[in-house]
Amino acid sequence: MEKVKVKHTKKYQKLTPLSTPNELIATDSKKKLTDEYLINLAKANPNLNTKELAKLAGTSYQTILTRLKQINSDDVGANYCKKSTQKFTDEYLIDLVNKNPTLSIRELSKISDASATTISNRIKQINRNGERVKRVKKASKSNRAKPWTANPKLADEYLINLINNNPDLNMDELATLTDSSQFTDEFLIGLVNDNPDLNIEDLAALTDSSKRTILNRIIKTNRNGLKVNYKKKDTKFTDEFLIGLINESPDLNQEELAVLTDTHMNTISRRINQISSRGESINYVRKCSMHKFTDEFLIDLVNQNPDLNMTELAKLAGVTAATISRRIKEINTKGVKVNYANKNNQKDIFIPYE
Numbered sequence: 001m002e003k004v005k006v007k008h009t010k011k012y013q014k015l016t017p018l019s020t021p022n023e024l025i026a027t028d029s030k031k032k033l034t035d036e037y038l039i040n041l042a043k044a045n046p047n048l049n050t051k052e053l054a055k056l057a058g059t060s061y062q063t064i065l066t067r068l069k070q071i072n073s074d075d076v077g078a079n080y081c082k083k084s085t086q087k088f089t090d091e092y093l094i095d096l097v098n099k100n101p102t103l104s105i106r107e108l109s110k111i112s113d114a115s116a117t118t119i120s121n122r123i124k125q126i127n128r129n130g131e132r133v134k135r136v137k138k139a140s141k142s143n144r145a146k147p148w149t150a151n152p153k154l155a156d157e158y159l160i161n162l163i164n165n166n167p168d169l170n171m172d173e174l175a176t177l178t179d180s181s182q183f184t185d186e187f188l189i190g191l192v193n194d195n196p197d198l199n200i201e202d203l204a205a206l207t208d209s210s211k212r213t214i215l216n217r218i219i220k221t222n223r224n225g226l227k228v229n230y231k232k233k234d235t236k237f238t239d240e241f242l243i244g245l246i247n248e249s250p251d252l253n254q255e256e257l258a259v260l261t262d263t264h265m266n267t268i269s270r271r272i273n274q275i276s277s278r279g280e281s282i283n284y285v286r287k288c289s290m291h292k293f294t295d296e297f298l299i300d301l302v303n304q305n306p307d308l309n310m311t312e313l314a315k316l317a318g319v320t321a322a323t324i325s326r327r328i329k330e331i332n333t334k335g336v337k338v339n340y341a342n343k344n345n346q347k348d349i350f351i352p353y354e
Contacts, residue, residue, distance in 0.1 A: 033057055035071050042068070051113045090126050097123070097133045105206055116206045117195055185221045192218070212248045219249075219256050239275055246272075246284045253318070266308065269315045293317060295331050302328065302340050 041053060048056070054064040096112060097103075109116040123133045191206065192198070204211045245257065254272075258265040275282050301317060302308075314321040328338050 033059055033063075033067070035067075038064070038067055039071065055111065055113075090122070093119070093122055094126065094133055101134065117198065117202070120202055120205050185217075188214075188217055188221060215245070215249045215252070215260065218260070219252060222259070239271070239280070242268075242271055243275065243280065243282050246282055250283055254315070265316045266305075266312050269312070293319060293327075295327075298324070298327055299331065299338055302338050306339060306341075 038053075038057065041057060042048075045053065045056070050064050050068070054060055057064060093112065097108060100108070100111075103111070105116050105119050109119045112119065126133050188207070191203065195202075198206070200211045200214050203214045207214065242257075242261070245260065246252070252260070254265045254268045257268045261268065272282060272284050276284075298317065301313060305313065305316070308316070310321040310324050314324045317324060328340055331338050
């Protein structure tokens with residue numbers, strides 16, 4: 001089989017300081033990070049700190065720090081002295097965003113040496129007193145064609161060579177080289193689990209996608225057996241929030257809605273009925289539960305929810321009350337204990353077990 005050669009040219013991102021320290025514009029550089037280049041860079045910019053040198057070289061802060069130590073350990077003078085980092089002011093962020101309107105939140109965070117969460121929160125804080133930061137939401141990269149991934153074998157070979165030829169690069173830098181979206185299941189799991197204080201809107205901003213996309217990806221990821229520990233951040237569970245959640249994600253069932261709102265399925269069912277009874281528009285259509293309606297599922301459901309009546313159990317299981325009653329009787333005839341008893345003010349009948 002003839003081998004296919006994949007040629008890739010790395011484009012480093014570079015920051016060019018202008019008349020003031022806050023005026024930074026992202027440009028391109030194809031400089032190779034050799035010892036000579038780094039020594040000349042440090043000597044020509046004696047006032048820059050390690051993080052600013054990393055920006056100019058288009059690499060990570062840790063890489064610059066490691067290389068400087070290696071160079072100086074070989075008795076080659078890089079003439080670098082530790083400097084204090086630049087103060088991250090509102091004016092700096094306003095200038096950075098407005099002068100680089102095409103950059104995403106993640107790219108802005110790399111330039112400003114701050115987390116993407118910090119950038120997103122600071123922009124919101126600044127714009128509370130009027131729009132001063134003119135950031136335009138960037139299109140998602142999740143659906144862009146990636147020719148290098150068309151052939152799985154070629155993709156494996158390409159990635160192996162890319163990593164072996166760039167041992168100093170981290171995952172973010174490798175993703176930049178491949179023009180590959182980081183919005184994989186693993187990336188989403190890490191983003192949500194490492195930032196439990198972020199809400200859906202913040203997560204959507206950080207991934208350059210819509211709130212509905214985030215919601216659907218969380219549900220699909222959890223369906224695949226992976227664990228995304230997302231909990232609703234709104235302090236008050238309003239009708240408006242539930243209506244918006246359901247209308248934006250019509251394919252979610254009550255169990256999934258309960259996970260996203262950090263509440264019980266019975267609460268979701270009751271709130272939907274209350275909203276609908278007032279004539280408000282809520283586009284909820286009953287779905288099948290993500291769980292199989294096995295004997296074990298029903299036993300656990302009844303025993304773990306002793307206060308629920310037949311109707312409420314039926315809603316949680318996504319079946320009718322008659323089905324629940326019949327299945328409990330069948331299970332108890334086998335000698336399996338389903339601890340269901342008649343509830344007060346309900347018409348349910350006690351179903352004994354042997």
